[in-house]
Amino acid sequence: MTFSIVACDLEEQAWGVAVASKFPAVGAVVPWAQAGVGAVATQSFANTSFGPRGLALMGTGLSAQETLERLLEDDPDKELRQVGLVDVKGDS
Template structure:
């Protein structure tokens, strides 16, 4: 029902995730990240509790693979879950339980990990990793979007997708990007357009939050 890529920007240290699914509002349940700590994707028959729990374990300094082992060893119904995570150093790990739906796979790359279930083919996740790696040094958000587009181009889900999301967690405690298309016939195209609208203003919203006096304008009618 889902394909995703979770990653760390090698330049800024930001964490991010993109995800798409045939289900409604996928990003609300599956995407979790914390500044300076890492990111967790929890999907398939989703248990959203795994996201914060994984981040808490990562925050203790444990590497991604050890965190995953602890989650797998101690989580009820783990056979139904698919998990991918990345730690503060860019280390990755992935797990697909025995009851993961349909064709499923995961792939790890340099500072990224992709996972999916109910896929059109196992090559979907490898295509996502390749797309992310091939754009090293460019805009982190754009690299995430391109990886989602590559997954769709490689076949995506076995059926049509209807929701998508992009999450980026940078230096501040809140997400600098938390974009969601909760239901659409073209969710990845819609998410791409939403990113292009958000990208020019993303840093400005951080400035306005931290010190409004340094913001040249607030971008609203009547603001000089």
């Protein structure tokens, strides 16, 4: 089992991801964050491209919701994914 949280502190302009899991080395798969852009957590049949792609999409100004829709639109396994995002405005 894996638990993840994506969060931001708009006052401090900080974004982050925390992960707790029974699986080793989840830090290489689940958490992705970039100051001034947002944060992404991808777990459970994780598509590891969602982290960098999600940050790139949010970096263009897309919201977390718009980014999630883009990530999932062509994913044949979207029903298996567990993804959390928070954008530059703090929306998830």
